Amino acid sequence: MSLRRRDLLLSSVAAPLAAAQAAPRRIRIPHVSAKTELERSYAAVLLEQALAAAGMAVRLAPTPELIPQNRALQELGAHSGRLDVVWTMTSVEREQQARPIRVPLFKGLYGWRLLLASADLVERMHGVQNLNDLRQFSMVQGLEWPDTSILQANGLNVVVSPSYDAMFKQLRLGRADAFPRSVEEIWWELERYGRGLAVVPNLCLHYPAAVYYFVAPDDNELAAAIELGLQRLRASGAFERLFLKHHGDDLTRAHLSARRIIELHNPLLPPQTPLDKPEFWYRP
Numbered sequence: 001m002s003l004r005r006r007d008l009l010l011s012s013v014a015a016p017l018a019a020a021q022a023a024p025r026r027i028r029i030p031h032v033s034a035k036t037e038l039e040r041s042y043a044a045v046l047l048e049q050a051l052a053a054a055g056m057a058v059r060l061a062p063t064p065e066l067i068p069q070n071r072a073l074q075e076l077g078a079h080s081g082r083l084d085v086v087w088t089m090t091s092v093e094r095e096q097q098a099r100p101i102r103v104p105l106f107k108g109l110y111g112w113r114l115l116l117a118s119a120d121l122v123e124r125m126h127g128v129q130n131l132n133d134l135r136q137f138s139m140v141q142g143l144e145w146p147d148t149s150i151l152q153a154n155g156l157n158v159v160v161s162p163s164y165d166a167m168f169k170q171l172r173l174g175r176a177d178a179f180p181r182s183v184e185e186i187w188w189e190l191e192r193y194g195r196g197l198a199v200v201p202n203l204c205l206h207y208p209a210a211v212y213y214f215v216a217p218d219d220n221e222l223a224a225a226i227e228l229g230l231q232r233l234r235a236s237g238a239f240e241r242l243f244l245k246h247h248g249d250d251l252t253r254a255h256l257s258a259r260r261i262i263e264l265h266n267p268l269l270p271p272q273t274p275l276d277k278p279e280f281w282y283r284p
Helices: 003-014 034-053 069-078 092-097 119-125 146-153 164-173 186-193 220-236 238-254
Strands: 025-029 058-062 086-089 099-101 112-118 138-142 157-161 178-182 197-199 203-206 211-215 260-263
Touching: 025 034, 034 058, 034 211, 034 220, 034 238, 069 086, 069 092, 069 211, 092 099, 099 220, 112 119, 112 164, 112 186, 119 197, 138 146, 138 164, 146 157, 157 164, 164 178, 164 186, 164 197, 178 186, 186 197, 186 238, 211 220, 220 238
Parallel strands: 025 058, 138 157, 138 178, 203 260
Antiparallel strands: 086 211, 099 211, 112 178, 112 197, 112 203
8 A cells, every 4th residue: 555545544434533632632651760761762853743744732741650571561451441552562463452653663673672681791792603602601581571581482591580680680680691682772871880791702692572552452533643644653654764863873872783793583563563664673
């Protein structure tokens, strides 16, 4: 379907939005916390711009408390009234819980992973040439993260931690060797939590991964508005400008094209993922 025809189709669904919204609609989004401030500043701004491009006036309202990712998606599916939009990495299970808007917000950056490690391990990891070499080292990951299952499916030794802050401590204490982090997370985390840690300079892991906006399964109006708005932002170039504004410096610093890239498969990736649209994905 052509972009213009699809835009017209979505417009027919979203056309009543402006008239129906005498006052801005309150859109409840996940809690904004210090450790995810960078991510949310991009995703929240993009959400506002997309809805504005679709003609929907909104006021974003973060939840007062932090809600774990899986629980947030469950609440969308259960119509708890606490959340309207969640952004997180997709998986088959997550797309069964809530409704995805299949436009990768970060252009797949969550699948480009650099390794954070203790300074004394960086030299040892410098010799890693392939996946078999990497399997000699342990990787720390979060309890509910899709990445945990992805790394395990590739035969890696994964140390699971229920606490985000504790993961950095585990590296310093030698309880895990490395912490794979996306290119837009690792530099901020290195500055904030990186005492005694360093980024392995020559390696990069890659697997296809998409972060989407998710809404309640039957929220047709909001789903149509987000999809229409994202398409309009992409067509105008505003999406790419915002992406580079927030992530351009991190990508320059990561210098992915100069790294040895170890490709991993992602068994959690839904078959509907738009891998056939190269414009949706970042490539170094």
